[in-house]
Amino acid sequence: MVELGRFDRNLAHIIVGRLDSEGIDAVAFDGETSIGDGSYLLIPVRVMVDEDDLAAAQAIVTA
Structure with a gap:
């Protein structure tokens, strides 16, 4: 998989x-990062697709 972009x-x-x-087919990576401390909206999510x-x-x- 390769990164399409960060959003x-x-x-x-x-x-x-x-x-x-x-x-x-695409997958959102890092969408739940730091959800515990409330900063999850500040962290970009990587959208990954097949090369x-x-x-x-x-x-x-x-x-």
Whole structure:
């Protein structure tokens, strides 16, 4: 898997859903980091995709 980008927590999950609707498997990493101390909204979430899907995923995100 390769990193598509880093986004705020909510946007990362929206992007994962959008990519999934286009048939691209994606995973949000770090979404639960530091949830215990309340700083989870400040930590960017990495959206990861298969290397073969990176170009298509980038096109969807920039559109």
